[in-house]
Structure formats: structure tokens, C-alpha cells
Amino acid sequence: MSKKEYKNVIKTKNSICHALIDIFTEGETVNSISIKELCGKANITRGTFYNHYKSTKDVAYEIKNKFMHEFREMLINADLSDEGRYELYKKCGLYFENHKKIIIAITKSLSYQSILDIKEEIIETIFEILKQRLPDKITTKELGPDLRLFANGVLISYVDSVLGNTSYTIQEFTEIAYKASRSFLHNKK
Numbered sequence: 001m002s003k004k005e006y007k008n009v010i011k012t013k014n015s016i017c018h019a020l021i022d023i024f025t026e027g028e029t030v031n032s033i034s035i036k037e038l039c040g041k042a043n044i045t046r047g048t049f050y051n052h053y054k055s056t057k058d059v060a061y062e063i064k065n066k067f068m069h070e071f072r073e074m075l076i077n078a079d080l081s082d083e084g085r086y087e088l089y090k091k092c093g094l095y096f097e098n099h100k101k102i103i104i105a106i107t108k109s110l111s112y113q114s115i116l117d118i119k120e121e122i123i124e125t126i127f128e129i130l131k132q133r134l135p136d137k138i139t140t141k142e143l144g145p146d147l148r149l150f151a152n153g154v155l156i157s158y159v160d161s162v163l164g165n166t167s168y169t170i171q172e173f174t175e176i177a178y179k180a181s182r183s184f185l186h187n188k189k
Helices: 002-025 035-042 046-052 056-076 082-098 100-109 112-133 140-163 170-186
Strands: none
Touching: 002 035, 002 046, 002 056, 002 100, 035 046, 035 056, 056 082, 056 100, 056 112, 082 100, 082 140, 082 170, 100 112, 100 140, 112 140, 140 170
16 A cells, blocks of 8 residues: 555656646746646645645755756766767757756746756766766866866756757757867876
């Protein structure tokens, strides 16, 4: 019985998250969405909503946390060889493209500081992985500012492309990021 309840909880929370993403995609902001509207979109009662969340912001943070967890797993399992980095950039670009609705939801629902925190979390993850997997090329003192600048550029470029804020495609940014990383990492020998 508890396994069925667990599956129902997951199903309900997913329904709520998907409903919130759809509402954000339609142009709403976190402050303009009522619990009633969200419950109607998710086809649940207010009581069911409050069994799982306190506010729409709580749902938005859950969406962000799931997005970050999946993205982090992709980075942790990445092949960092020269050829592998190209595939990693392609996967990152596709990940952002395939999660366009979630990126819209995150940018519309969280504060600017929260978005900066997400970016910082991604950069710290990248730095941590590079230090572990490429210790001969990566040192904190030498690479910190360079890596931060590079990672910021790549992340913002992917997000801008997904949101339509630039004429460059994800594929074009993938090519640019790969070429830049080759130069960047080869200069660190």
C-alpha cells in the first residue's frame, strides 16, 4: 500500500510542477499565479496542493532543484577528453533546449539572486569536476577567474539561445564553446 501512495505522491507532485511550468510558459509570473489557478491546471484540490507545498515558490524551487540535479549528473558523468568535451557541449545545449519550458519557469519564478545562485552552483560543479578529473591542468589559483569567465559565457549563451535573446543557435554556441575550451585548456598545460 505504501508503494502505491509513494507513486501517487510522485504523480501528484509531477502534475503540479508541470502545471506551473505550463502557466509560466503562458506568460504568468510567480507572484501573479493563485493556488486556485495552479490547482485547476493540475486538476487537483487545494487540500492536495497543501499536502505537498506551502506556496507556488516552493513548487518553483522543486522544479529548479530537479533541473539542477539532472544537469549535475550529466556533468559528473561527462567524458572530458578532447572529443568528449564536444559531446558534452552538445549534451548541455540539447539539455537546455529540451528543458526550454523549465528555463522559462525558472527565469520567471525565481528572484535574480536565485538565478545567480543557480549559475554559481553550475560553475562550482564544473570547477569541482575539472579539478578532480583534470588535476594536471586545473589549479584553483590559476584557473578560478578564467574558468568563471568561460563558464559564465557558455551558460548565458545557451540560455540566451533557448530564450530567443540571440540569433545564434545552440549548435553554433556548441562549436564556439568547444573551440574556446580547446584553446583554454591547452594553454593551461
